[in-house]
Amino acid sequence: MITISTDLQSGQLPPLDARLLSGKRHLTPDExxxxxxxxxxxxxxxxxxxxxxxxxxCSLVRNNEIRGYLVLGVLRRVNLRYHDLCLCAGLYGSNVENVVLGSDVCVRNVAYFSNYIIDDKVILFNIQEMSCTNHSKFGNGILKEGEPESNRIWIGVGNENDARAVLPFESMIPADAFIWSRYREDSALMARFKEMTEDMFLRTADTKGFVGSNTVIKNTTLLKDVKVGENAYIKGAFKLKNITILSSEDEPSQVGEGVELVNGIVGYRARIFYQAVAVRFVIGRNCQLKYGARLLNSVLGDNSTVSCCEILNNLIFPFHEQHHNSSFLIASTVCGQSNIASGATVGSNHNSRSPDGELFAGRGFWPGLCSDFKHNSRFASFVLVSKGSYQNELNIPYPFSLVASNGSNKPVSVIPAYWFLYNMYAIARNGQKFLKRDGRLVKVQHIETNPLAPDTIQEVVSSISRIIELTSRYLVSRGDGAASGAITEDGRLQVAKDFLHKNPSASFVLQDMDCQRKFGANILKPVKAYKEYRKIVKYFAVSVLIDYCAARRIPSLNWREIERIAEFPLYTEWVNVGGQVVPREKLGELFSLVKSREIDSWEAVHAFYDKCEAKYLTYKVAYAIYLLEFLYSRPFLEFDASVFDDIAADVTAVSDEMCSSAYASRRKDYECFFRKITFRNDEEMRAVLGTLEDNEFLADMKRRTAEFDARLTVIFGGLR
Known part of the structure; x- marks a missing residue:
């Protein structure tokens, strides 16, 4: 209801920080x-x-209505220029109330301007309303004094019923949202996370909006309860309400035409344009949201791009790509380095009338065109799902696999290790591609971009064991004498393992009923997958040992170094925490420290992540030794020269094969008849595509492969 008062004076001025009046004076009678x-x-x-x-x-203050207090910095006749916009400093044609302006500021045509502090060299031009309430939280999930709990802003990530909801805060990274949303059974931990969030902010109801220096805001309809960092550019936005826009000179953020942002945090170097909408959100560093994209109740990780589509109730790790108008993603945790193809409707099919289903996908998730999935589903890392309608819940534990539908009420087909068997170029390019796309200058969230890392390798190891187990069942079912005659389960597994090693050309199909509800999955090419998985593990282990020697500045391993590595803690279970790969035990250690209050802030949590990253190589090298022992079924101390020769030969072969396969994968674009039919001749094709020899990645890969092979020849020199 509108109330009417004939008293133009608002009474006693609201409190004003004395620091804001330092070096200030009242007006002279002439002024x-x-x-x-x-x-x-x-x-x-x-x-x-x-x-x-x-x-x-004083000639630079004209045609304004002033209420409350007005504090002005140095005001002189200078022009402020930003691109083609050039305006004289001053205060013109605006209705201002309780405003503090810095030096060399231009405020022109702000129809209602209330309760803000503006830093130096700022342009505010053609704004209908720019106001801040005393109880604003700028998108953070806190309460001010006297406010009811119902006023708190939660973000319902990962699940539509808010059972995984987290509280947003300025410095939140995907790792924070992950540990908060996934370990819900620990009520004491959940309470501490909430407490740490509240402790970051003052609860007094005397908030003022803020705009940092060198920021331009023009032609915008509404800014209410907004905090904007320095060097930001906001043009033509429709509605910005209860948000923080993080921005700096090195990582400036931009908000463009028709954008609506409500209740959330915009990360550094964000670019949000063209009718994009975000409500209850955290957007990470170097992200783009554009072309009508809708981001609701979600956390979007660093270096992600979302266009046109709708994203609801999601936790998305860094390097997520989703560009197409028909895409839809709901109630999911997607572990980054992902690409949602046009028409993919992740979460459109529920298995009940309650909105409690969810999907969990490891990093590298890539559903094909027009594919749809039913909750609940889970995918290992780097799973490529072929176009199709998947009417039953899926559980795909095989990393780097291809999944294909065979129609309704039938098993799906799975080719484990598909990327390494048939598209080496794509997987080899993956790590370097993401490193080049990382536009962050400040990297709070650590991100593992190498496809071969402990999180994926543990899935590979698990898949090796699963293939052995399924092969054992297959041999028994077909009446294999050795398998059927084995007395113990271990004996049957050993028979299956021997069969896989001794029959590299065997062709058969395994059935895995755990991969799809009701109908299971056909596991195709299991012998090839088994061999490829083992090669991947061996390659990873040796590459880590090479990295370790490089870090230690030694040419090769020796037994003294092996003794040193043996003293490192061994972790065999790993978790992708917001993009950073962390031992599961270290995560448990973090939770204990949080609950005991030895870690008492999110800043301290981030410091714990930093310590884990600093020790990451030592964690990996101990795991690498463990993996070689797993592959050769003996302690490392029992390895002799023949074993080291075998490892070196195998890994050299894998290294060369990865390089040659990457070339072969890319060569298809130049030799395949159907790839060439849109070009009039080879010259036009080369003008459009370039040549294979011009491919920068392949040239770099060839160089790195040669360097790797050279280091591989001496890596075990001190152990022979």
Whole structure:
């Protein structure tokens, strides 16, 4: 309801921080006369206005309505230019109330401007309303004094019923949202996370909006309860309400035409344009949201791009790509380095009338065109799902696999290790591709971009064991004498393992009923997958040992170094925490420290992540030794020269094969008849595609492969 008052003076001025009045003075009688001629003030005495002692040109304040207090910095006749916009500093044609302006600021045509602090060199031009309430939280999930719990803003990630909801805060990274959303059974931990979030902010109801230096805001309809960092650019936005826009000189953020942002945090170097909408959100560093994209109740990780589509109730790790208008993603945790193809409707099929289903996908998730999935489903890392309608829940534990539908009420087909068997170029390019796309200058969230890392390798090891187990069942079912005659389960597994090693050309299909509800899956090419998985593990282990020697600045391993590695803690279970791969035990250690209050802030949590990253190589090298022992079924101390020769030969072969396969994968674009049919001749094709020899990645890969092979020849030199 609108109330009416005939008293233009609002009474006693609200409290004003004395630091804001440092170096300020009241107006002289002559200045008051000049200002009164073109401006109106609710205080006839003009004692509510302070100006800077270093310089004040009163001719630059015209046609304004002033209420409450107004504090002005140095005001001189200078032009502020940003691209093609050039305006003279000053305050013109605006309705201001309780505003503090820095030096060399231009405020022109702000129809309602209330309760803000503006830093130096800022342009505010053609804004309908820019106001801040005393109880604003700028998108953070806190409460001010006296507010009911119902006022708190939660983000319902990962699940539509808010059972995984997290509280947003300025410095939140995907790792924070992950540990908060996934370990819900630990009520004490959940309470501490909430407490740490609240402790980051003052709860007094005296909030003022803020705009940092060198920021431009123009042609915008509404900014309410907004905090904007320095060097930001906001043009033509429709509605910005209860948000923080993080921005800096090195990582400036931009918000463009028709954008609506409500209740959330915009990360550094964000670019949000063209009718994009975000409500209850955290957007990470170097992200793009554009072309009508809708991001609701979600956390979007660093270096992600979302266009056109709709994203609801999701936790998305860094390097997520989703570009197409028909895409839809709901109630999911997607572990990054992902690409959602046009028409993929992740979460459209529920298995009940309650909105409690969810999907969990490891990093590298890539559903094909027009594919749809039913909750609940789970995918290992780097799973490529072929176009199709998947009417039953899926559980795909095989990393780097291809999944294909065979129609309704039938098993799906799975080719484990598909990427390494048939598209080596794509998987080899993956790590370097993401490193080049990382536009962050400040990297709070650690991101593992190498497809071969402990999180994926543990899935590979598990898949090796699963293939052995399924092969054992297959041999028994077909009446294999050795398998059927084995007395113990271990004996049957050993028979299956021997069969896989001794029959590299065997062709058969395994059935895995755990991969799809009701109908299971056909596991195709299991012998090839088994061999490829083992090669991947061996390659990873040796590459880590090479990295370790490089870090230690030694040419090769020796037994003293092996003894040193043996003293490192061994972790065999790993978790992708927001993009950073962390031992599961270290995560448990973090939770204990949080609950005991030895870690008492999110800043300290981030410091714990930093310590894990600093120790990451030592964690990996101990795991690498463990993996070689797993592959050769003996302790490392029992390895002899023949074993080291075998490892070196196998890994050299894998390294060369990866390089040659990457070339072969890319060569298809130049040799396949159907790839060439849109070109009039080879010259046009080369002009459009370039040549294979011009491919920068392949040239770099060839160089790196040669270097790797050279280091591989000496890596075990001190152990022979």
């Amino acid at each position: 008051i006369d000049i200002l009164s001629a073109t401006n109106t003030n609710s205080d006839d005495t003009w004692m509510n206005v302070w100006v800077d002692e270093r310089g004040f040109d």
